[in-house]
Amino acid sequence: MIQVENVSKRFADVQAVKDISFKVEKGKIWGFLGPNGAGKTTTMRILTGYLPPNEGRAMINGIDVSTDLKSIKKIVGYLPEVVPVYSDLTVKEFLRFVAELYSIERKRIRFAIDRVVEKTNLQDVYGRLIKNISRGYRQRLGIAQAIIHEPEVLILDEPTIGLDPAQIIEIREMIRSFKDSATVILSSHILAEITQVCDGAVIIKEGRLMATPTRDEWGKNLEIVTTGMASDTDWSDLKQAFPVISEVRAEGQVLKLEFSETLNDFNKIIKYLIEKDIRIKEIKAGLEALYMKIILAEEGRGS
Amino acid sequence: MKNIWTITKKELKSFLYSPIAYILTSFFLLISGFFFYNILAWANDQTMRMMQSGYGMNRININQMLFEPFFNNMTIILMFLLPMLTMRLFADEKKMRTEELLLTSPLRLSAIIIGKYLAALIIYAIILLLTATYAIFVFIYGNPELAPLLTAYLGLFLLGAVFIAIGLFASALTENQVIAAVISFSSILLIWVISWVGESGPGAWRGILTYLSFFSHFKNMVSGVIDTQDIVYYLTFIFLGLYLTRSVFEFRKWR
Numbered sequence: 297m298i299q300v301e302n303v304s305k306r307f308a309d310v311q312a313v314k315d316i317s318f319k320v321e322k323g324k325i326w327g328f329l330g331p332n333g334a335g336k337t338t339t340m341r342i343l344t345g346y347l348p349p350n351e352g353r354a355m356i357n358g359i360d361v362s363t364d365l366k367s368i369k370k371i372v373g374y375l376p377e378v379v380p381v382y383s384d385l386t387v388k389e390f391l392r393f394v395a396e397l398y399s400i401e402r403k404r405i406r407f408a409i410d411r412v413v414e415k416t417n418l419q420d421v422y423g424r425l426i427k428n429i430s431r432g433y434r435q436r437l438g439i440a441q442a443i444i445h446e447p448e449v450l451i452l453d454e455p456t457i458g459l460d461p462a463q464i465i466e467i468r469e470m471i472r473s474f475k476d477s478a479t480v481i482l483s484s485h486i487l488a489e490i491t492q493v494c495d496g497a498v499i500i501k502e503g504r505l506m507a508t509p510t511r512d513e514w515g516k517n518l519e520i521v522t523t524g525m526a527s528d529t530d531w532s533d534l535k536q537a538f539p540v541i542s543e544v545r546a547e548g549q550v551l552k553l554e555f556s557e558t559l560n561d562f563n564k565i566i567k568y569l570i571e572k573d574i575r576i577k578e579i580k581a582g583l584e585a586l587y588m589k590i591i592l593a594e595e596g597r598g599s
Numbered sequence: 600m601k602n603i604w605t606i607t608k609k610e611l612k613s614f615l616y617s618p619i620a621y622i623l624t625s626f627f628l629l630i631s632g633f634f635f636y637n638i639l640a641w642a643n644d645q646t647m648r649m650m651q652s653g654y655g656m657n658r659i660n661i662n663q664m665l666f667e668p669f670f671n672n673m674t675i676i677l678m679f680l681l682p683m684l685t686m687r688l689f690a691d692e693k694k695m696r697t698e699e700l701l702l703t704s705p706l707r708l709s710a711i712i713i714g715k716y717l718a719a720l721i722i723y724a725i726i727l728l729l730t731a732t733y734a735i736f737v738f739i740y741g742n743p744e745l746a747p748l749l750t751a752y753l754g755l756f757l758l759g760a761v762f763i764a765i766g767l768f769a770s771a772l773t774e775n776q777v778i779a780a781v782i783s784f785s786s787i788l789l790i791w792v793i794s795w796v797g798e799s800g801p802g803a804w805r806g807i808l809t810y811l812s813f814f815s816h817f818k819n820m821v822s823g824v825i826d827t828q829d830i831v832y833y834l835t836f837i838f839l840g841l842y843l844t845r846s847v848f849e850f851r852k853w854r
Contacts, residue, residue, distance in 0.1 A: 369704060
């Protein structure tokens with residue numbers, strides 16, 4: 297479990313993080329959302345013990361980051377934004393080095409390396425120099441080094457940045473699979489990623505906490521942007537077909553649905569709409585609408 | 600101890616996989632070989648003259664005529680070359696952003712610093728050992744004394760160990776390897792020449808500045824005198840360099 301209580305971090309002339317509090321339950325995946333420079337990386341670095349907080353407490357499994365750094369480092373796995381690999385080593389040599397950094401027993405190192413290589417599909421590049429492997433493999437190697445010591449908490453800073461769509465999907469699947477063994481925090485610019493992978497989100501802007509919505513909350517609404525929809529369309533039949541829909545509103549070309557319970561699969565509703573000959577341009581799951589509202593609101597542009 | 604070795608092993612690998620170590624070794628041997636040849640030729644010439652004139656025959660001393668000037672020359676090469684050996688130690692970690700991996704691992708900061716220091720020291724020791732081939736030639740064709748030679752090597756090793764500690768500190772200050780090399784070279788040069796200022800300064804300063812300079816301590820050892828004071832001087836400097844390196848990291852956390 298991760299607990300952050302009133303944490304602040306100042307650098308010489310910048311207040312990077314200000315009075316942030318949130319909590320992530322064991323075995324959940326939580327997303328960090330916010331514009332660039334919002335303080336996502338700083339918060340993550342505090343949790344890994346890389347940076348000490350100026351104020352407040354950050355705790356992992358009940359251990360305070362400021363008091364017992366050594367224990368924290370043993371149970372946390374961390375993938376920084378720039379994958380920390382030595383390009384002049386081979387994948388094998390690098391993983392061996394990381395295993396030794398984490399004091400994995402000599403006779404178990406081989407096993408630990410085999411496990412992460414299999415988990416992150418690195419078999420094909422195992423003997424190659426890191427400078428010669430592709431961006432996607434590099435990112436996977438970054439994840440491999442983060443999980444080699446079987447951490448209880450996994451912190452991933454933009455794990456899918458710079459990857460192609462197929463690689464993104466692959467990494468997302470991988471992250472989902474960590475849920476069984478670890479509590480995961482990841483940051484991302486991609487809202488759809490957080491919606492698909494995470495159980496909740498921490499939205500930060502300019503170092504301050506804006507909202508901590510959970511899947512239950514954002515799973516309860518859906519926005520569908522359409523084209524050529526008549527403004528007087530009658531939606532009562534949609535409500536009848538899907539009792540889970542508690543409210544239907546049409547604002548211009550945007551159809552806004554609210555559900556009485558969390559819905560993770562919208563396919564049937566979309567199918568129904570397509571059969572009704574509604575042309576769909578874009579589907580925004582609840583988090584996106586919420587995020588835009590929060591981030592844009594203060595700039596006076598949003599609704 | 601095992602943790603320190605983990606870092607040392609990795610650093611040695613990086614040294615050996617990159618061309619830097621080989622280039623530095625080759626040039627060190629090339630330049631020191633050139634010096635050795637010249638000094639040998641000069642010593643030969645001097646000895647011949649002394650023998651011909653019969654004057655000063657009892658003062659012919661291979662150690663003094665050959666090894667002392669040779670070791671003094673080597674210190675100059677070291678001043679240039681060792682900053683290039685140490686410049687990448689931390690600067691590169693910062694530039695490649697691998698520093699985060701080390702600093703978020705359970706390894707103690709001091710283990711990381713000592714590990715890196717040892718790696719550079721081992722490379723340096725190997726380079727020094729290679730210069731021993733020159734000495735072997737002298738032993739084959741002449742009969743110099745071994746003890747002063749070993750003392751001189753110890754002095755040279757300790758001097759280089761201080762340079763490496765300074766270089767490690769400089770490397771922790773920046774992510775630019777060239778800047779790291781410039782900082783360490785300038786610092787070494789400054790501490791070296793401090794004794795020149797000392798010689799012309801007023802009484803009290805003279806003592807302090809002369810004590811601080813590398814030069815005055817190296818002079819003793821190269822002429823075969825082991826003084827605990829000199830050893831303490833070198834060890835203090837090494838400790839100071841490593842301690843300051845550690846402080847750089849502690850300081851940066853709060854910056």
